[in-house]
Amino acid sequence: MITRRDLIKNTVAGIAGLSLPLVSVKIINAAETLFPDRFEKPSVLWGFVVDTYKCVGCGLCVKACKNENEIPYNIPLSRTWVERYLILKDGRVLIDSPDAGRDGYTNQKVRDTVVSPENIAKAFFVPKLCNQCENPPCVQVCPVGATYKTTDGVILIDRKWCIGCGYCIQSCPYGVRFFHPVYKVAEKCTFCYHRITKGMKTACVEACPFGARQIGNLRDRNDPVAKIVLSERVAVLKDAFGTKPQVYYIGLDENVR
Amino acid sequence: MKNYALRPLYVIIGLVIVVLIIREVYVPKDFGVHGESYMYGWHRKGNEEEWKAFKVKYKFDNEYCKDCHSDKYDSIMQSPHAIIKCENCHGPAFDHPTDPTKLTIDRSRGLCIRCHSSLPYPQSSRANIRGIDPDKHNSEIECSVCHNPHKPSLEGMK
The missing domain is CATH 1.20.5 (Single alpha-helices involved in coiled-coils or other helix-helix interfaces)
Structure with missing residues (x-):
């Protein structure tokens, strides 16, 4: 009871x-x-915004990048490049990037095809660079720990440690990695790590006269780049891959991959 | 158990010890997990400093150029070309004026037509730039023979 x-x-x-x-x-x-x-959240996360409306295809970014980062100038390899897209009224899509767009686009010919202006539905330029993914597949596949993500979100390659196996070059869904012909190791855009860590901007951002490229800190809500990412209509490349790129595009067309 | 039956075991233990010794000597002390996860943070910490120490070539600071070349600076700043950084045409400054003492100016036609070759692409802002057909517009000579890049308006024609 x-x-x-x-x-x-x-x-x-x-x-x-x-x-x-x-x-x-x-x-x-x-x-x-x-x-x-x-487990502490670092105060910096580098992010990049590309405005495809502003790009005119001059290629000054590619030229500056190659000079700044010691990529052999006359070899068609580059850490960043500019693609030209021509979407024709009959539905065909023409894409080219001669010499990575290093010398700009000065000719109406696309891969030896002459397109008359009245057949063009849309035509525009898309600058590309490493997306510095939050989930980088290139880092995951490295068998020796030569490529890694820094706490501020940049993917780097240890040139002394890389064995040049090329797994990472194949695994990148964006094709930003290549084999460095001088150092014989994998190579890619570092967001000009030597510049951004000194308070400077990347060479491509500075070289662009039209402000088509911007770099900033995504963890600082007052940063102009963070503001664009938070408030404007931006898109990333190959979202479905789940890589979570840190390069955001304004005015991305569905034909851009 | 007879002693010889254990010999392969000794060999294996010996090999493991040798590998561990080599690993101790060969793998740098700062190699390990730095960053948020094992999957993405496994690297040699010292490499971050190596990348930070990479040589900066472009200053991309027009104010730096202004100190000595104020006349050139003033003229270009009043033109639509003010948006172009000096080093885009004058080359990377490195440690100019100490090293190199002189910069190589790119006066080539190719540099100008990067923007000023006319392309009919209204969806990019290329259409807003005044352009020419490089094959028809005085294709034999450099642009700078007639045009002054620091004063590109038609009044500034040489």
Whole structure:
């Protein structure tokens, strides 16, 4: 039989038990306790915005990038490049990027095809560079730990550690990696890591006279680039791959891949 | 158990020890997981500093040029070409004026027609730039023979 004393006791204990917040029974993450520095959110996350409406296809970005980053000038390899898209009224899509767009687009010929202006439905330029993915497939496949993601979101390659196996070059869905003909290792855009860490902007951003390229800190809400990403209609390349690129495009056409 | 039956085991233990010794010598001390995850953060920490120490070639700071070349700076700043950084045509400054003492100016026709070769693409802002057909517009001579890139308006014609 239940006594009055037991009833009061059990009621108080029951209410006290129910009022315990769920957080108080959260399982402690041992790694987080032992290495707190690995779980701190860094204050910088580099992000990039490309405005395809502003690009005129002059290729000054490619020229500056090649000079700044010591990529052999006369070899058609580049960390960044500019693509030309011609979407014709009959539905055909013509795409080219001669010499990565290094010398700009000075000719109406696309891959030896002469297109008369009245047949063009849309024509525009799309600058491309490494997307510095949040989930970089290129890093995942490296068998030796030569390529990695820094805490500020940039993917770098350790030239001393890379064995040149080429897995990462194949795994990049955006084709931004190539084999460096001088160092004989994998090579890619570093967001000009030597410049952005000194407070400068990347060579391509500075070289562009039209402001088609911008770089900034996505973790700073007052940063112009973060504002664009948060408030304007932007898109990323190959979203379905789940790589979560940090390069955002304004005015991206469905024909751009 | 006879001693010879254990010999392969000793060989394996020996090999493991040798591999561990080589690993200790060969793998740099700062090699490990730096960053948020094992999958993306496994690297040699010192490499981050190596990339930061990479030589900067372009200053891309027109104010730096202004200190000595104020006349050139003033003239281009009043023109539509003010949006073009000096080093796009004058080449990377490196440590100019100490090293190199002189920069190589790109006066080529190819540089001008990057923007001024007319392309009928209204969806890009290329259509807003005044352009010529490079094959028909005085194709034999450099643009700078007639046009002054620092004062590109037609009044600035040489």
